[in-house]
Amino acid sequence: MMMARKVSVHDTQKLVEQYRSERDEAVQRENALKEKLRQYELRTKSTETVKQKLKTLTLENKELRRQVKTLRNEIGLESSPHFQGKTTKDIISDLQEKERECNALAEKAGRLNLTIDELSSELANAVTSKTLLEEKVQSLQLNLKDMTNNQRRLLKLWEDKKAQREPILLPAITQRTVQKLLAHKAVQTDMSISSTHILPANVFETRLRWEPEKNRNLERRNITLSNGSHSK
Secondary structure: OHHHHHHHHHHHHHHHHHHHHHHHHHHHHHHHHHHHHHHHHHHHHHHHHHHHHHHHHHHHHHHHHHHHHHHHHHHOOOOOOOOOOOOHHHHHHHHHHHHHHHHHHHHHHHHHHHHHHHHHHHHHHHHHHHHHHHHHHHHHHHHHHHHHHHHHHHHHHHHHHHHHHHHHHHHHHHHHHHHHHHHHHHHOOOOOOOOOOOOOOOHHHHHHHHHHHHHHHHHHHHHHHHHHHHHO
């Protein structure tokens, strides 16, 4: 009797543990199902929200289509051969492409403006350099002209001085030449020079008398020629 009671208590404890384990598993499954249900409800709500948004967007899209069609008619896109048959998306794509081209052209124009500015600066520097060089050339030309005039004046003065000094120096030079020849003649002896090579005693005196006469004849001839040319 006691043995049967002990066994039944032991079995009861096992059953209690078994039921407790099953209860815990059931609670876990319940919690998992509740979590799934909550997620499902969230997804359902999200779906409903998305559906509502889609419905709203669809209505807005229809309204926009009507407005776009009205605008296309107002601005003449429907009658334009370039835009005829194109959808709004195609037109927007074309406009975006044109915008990109305009941006590229604007950048190119900016670079060209920079190049123009650089070239303008270089041109201004070149013009300034040219002006300075022209001024230097003019200054050098003036200096050259002054130097030429000075050279001509100096040459004329030199010629005038030479013309004034020649009548004075010529007799002195002639006299010195005669003196040298006479001194050279005095050195000669009869033994070194034959009688046929000895100069006459009055040869230099004759030469001195003949030179002034020759000069006077040349002066008369020049005066005669000058008068003849003036008379013509």
